[in-house]
Amino acid sequence: MEKETLIAPVLYAVFVLFGIYFFTIVFLFMVPLTFKTQYLALILTIVVVLYVLYVLNLFRFFKTKKRKIVYTGITATAILVSAISPIQYVYMNWKPSINAAVNIYEYQPFTDSSDAARLEDNSTLQLKKGLPRMDGATALYPLYSAFVQATYPKRDYDPFDSEVMVNTTPDAYYNLIFGNAEMIFVATPSKSQLSFAKQWGVELKITPIGREAFVFFVNQNNEINGLTMEQIKDIYAGKLTNWQEVGGGNDPIRAFHRPMDNGSQSALEKIMEDMPIMERPSKDFVTGIINEVSQYKKYKKYSAYKNYKNAIGYTFRFDSTKMENNNQIKLLEIDGVPPTKETIQSGAYPLVSELSIVTAGTENPNVENLIQWILSPQGQELVEKTGYVPLSRE
Numbered sequence: 069m070e071k072e073t074l075i076a077p078v079l080y081a082v083f084v085l086f087g088i089y090f091f092t093i094v095f096l097f098m099v100p101l102t103f104k105t106q107y108l109a110l111i112l113t114i115v116v117v118l119y120v121l122y123v124l125n126l127f128r129f130f131k132t133k134k135r136k137i138v139y140t141g142i143t144a145t146a147i148l149v150s151a152i153s154p155i156q157y158v159y160m161n162w163k164p165s166i167n168a169a170v171n172i173y174e175y176q177p178f179t180d181s182s183d184a185a186r187l188e189d190n191s192t193l194q195l196k197k198g199l200p201r202m203d204g205a206t207a208l209y210p211l212y213s214a215f216v217q218a219t220y221p222k223r224d225y226d227p228f229d230s231e232v233m234v235n236t237t238p239d240a241y242y243n244l245i246f247g248n249a250e251m252i253f254v255a256t257p258s259k260s261q262l263s264f265a266k267q268w269g270v271e272l273k274i275t276p277i278g279r280e281a282f283v284f285f286v287n288q289n290n291e292i293n294g295l296t297m298e299q300i301k302d303i304y305a306g307k308l309t310n311w312q313e314v315g316g317g318n319d320p321i322r323a324f325h326r327p328m329d330n331g332s333q334s335a336l337e338k339i340m341e342d343m344p345i346m347e348r349p350s351k352d353f354v355t356g357i358i359n360e361v362s363q364y365k366k367y368k369k370y371s372a373y374k375n376y377k378n379a380i381g382y383t384f385r386f387d388s389t390k391m392e393n394n395n396q397i398k399l400l401e402i403d404g405v406p407p408t409k410e411t412i413q414s415g416a417y418p419l420v421s422e423l424s425i426v427t428a429g430t431e432n433p434n435v436e437n438l439i440q441w442i443l444s445p446q447g448q449e450l451v452e453k454t455g456y457v458p459l460s461r462e
Contacts, residue, residue: 077123077126077127080126081122081123081126084119084122084123085119088115088119092112092115107154109150109153110147110150110151110153110154112150113146113147113150114147117143117146117147120143121139121143124139172206172209172227172234173227175209175210175213175214176213176225176227177213177214177216177217177220177225177232178217178222178223178224178225182213182217183210184210184213184214184217184454185210185211185214185450185453185454186214186217186218186453187218187446187449187450188449189446191218191219191441191446192441192444192446193218193219193437193438193441193446194219195219195220195221195434195437195438196221198432198433198434199220199221199231199434200231200250200251200430200432200434200435200438201231201233201248201249201250201251202216202231202232202233202249202250202251202252202253203233203234203235203239203240203243203244203248203249203252203253204233204234204235204240204252204253204254205235205236205237205240205253205254205255206234206235206236207384207386207387208253208254208423209227209234209253210454210455211253211278211423211450211451211454211456212232212253213232214450214453214454215438215442215447215450216232218446218450219438219441220232233249237254237255237334238261240252240253240254241254241257241261241264241265241426244270244272244426244427244428245264245265245268245270245428246268250427250430250432250435251425251426251427251430251435251438251439252425252426252427253277253423253424253425254423254424254426255280255332255334255335255384255421255422255423255424256274256334256335256338256421256422256424257272257274257334257426258333258334258337259337261334265428270428270429271428271429272426272427272428273426273427273428273429274424274425274426275424275425275426275427275439275443276422276423276424276459277422277423277424277425277439277442277443277447277451277459278422278423278448278451278456278457278458278459279412279413279420279421279422279423279456279457279458279459280384280385280386280412280420280421280422280423280456280457281384281385281407281411281412281417281419281420281421281457282332282335282336282339282382282383282384282385282419282420282421283382283383283384283385283388283399283400283407283419284300284380284381284382284399284400284402285380285381285382285383285388285397285398285399285400286379286380286381286397286398286400287377287378287379287396287397287398288396288397288398289377290311290316290317290377290378290398291311291315291316291317292311292314292315292316292400293398293400293401294400294401294402294403294404294406295314295400295401295402296402296403297339297402297403297418299314300339300402301339301340301343303321303323303380304323304336304340304345304346305340305343305344305345305346306346308321309321311378319377319378320378321378321380322378322379322380323346323379323380324379324380324381324382325345332382332383332384332387335382335384335419335421336382338421339419381397384421385399385407385412386454386455386456402417402418402419403418405417405418407419409457412457413457423451423456425439425442427439443459
């Protein structure tokens with residue numbers, strides 16, 4: 069009789085097990101990969117815990133208080149361990165992303181709603197044909213779009229398929245070196261970009277057209293308001309690892325990086341000089357397309373920085389003014405000097421870089437004509453109206 073009374077519970081247990089197996093297979097096929105990766109262990113642990121609880125109840129295992137306590141302790145430990153990864157995932161994704169976003173279609177020249185800067189008077193340079201083929205960094209598209217709107221014939225200039233393209237800094241250099249562009253609007257080239265051009269027998273000519281500040285920023289709630297140049301170098305060399313070492317709270321410094329040959333990364337390399345930059349995991353890179361620290365959309369190019377309270381990032385001043393939620397960050401003083409238009413113009417701010425037009429030799433005379441016009445008062449007016457600092461006061 070005792071064996072007969074066990075048959076029903078065993079059959080129930082087997083039936084439920086097959087049901088769990090079936091629904092698990094369906095779950096694995098239907099749920100997105102990201103969700104499965106982050107939550108699968110926790111979900112399976114909970115399912116197993118409930119199934120074991122069901123089976124033990126079928127066989128009336130919990131007859132004593134001690135057995136209940138032991139089972140509760142074991143299952144609670146298992147659930148807590150499997151919940152570590154989901155908790156970390158949720159924490160990271162609840163952190164606000166500060167996005168340095170340039171919606172290129174908002175600045176496309178000659179559109180009715182274009183935000184590109186405009187001159188008060190008609191341009192003294194009007195190009196009809198032989199239009200220079202240009203490319204540049206995404207952050208500088210608002211500037212050279214304004215130049216195009218002032219000097220090119222009125223028509224549609226698709227940002228990806230026309231004389232006026234927009235790409236990342238590395239792509240712009242590639243297009244220049246291989247003849248797909250005659251002039252590019254970028255920050256100063258990195259050592260590797262200069263080396264790459266030399267490797268292909270191309271001599272780059274660099275013409276400064278404006279000034280910009282390279283800035284470092286932290287969470288608005290960070291106690292630190294400024295750093296010295298030496299402290300910046302030591303942070304990105306990995307020598308300073310806690311905010312307490314520079315007068316802040318007792319938190320590890322989470323230093324975000326940009327990808328190689330990015331304009332901002334090239335600027336950091338110049339600051340570091342011969343001091344090697346510490347290696348960082350991919351999750352602490354800021355770029356348009358990497359992992360959860362980044363986002364990419366067809367019509368916008370984002371550089372997303374996770375605004376942890378212990379984070380530090382860097383960019384150009386113009387980018388920081390375009391950041392979504394930029395009231396959640398603050399720009400740091402460097403050597404006691406804030407990055408304002410006045411300190412950039414005077415040179416008091418120590419991290420001033422030049423916006424440049426880079427060329428690689430061309431027979432098109434309008435390239436030089438356009439460069440000279442950009443250096444003229446009208447061109448410099450557009451530099452200032454766009455949000456950068458002109459080469460000289462007018």
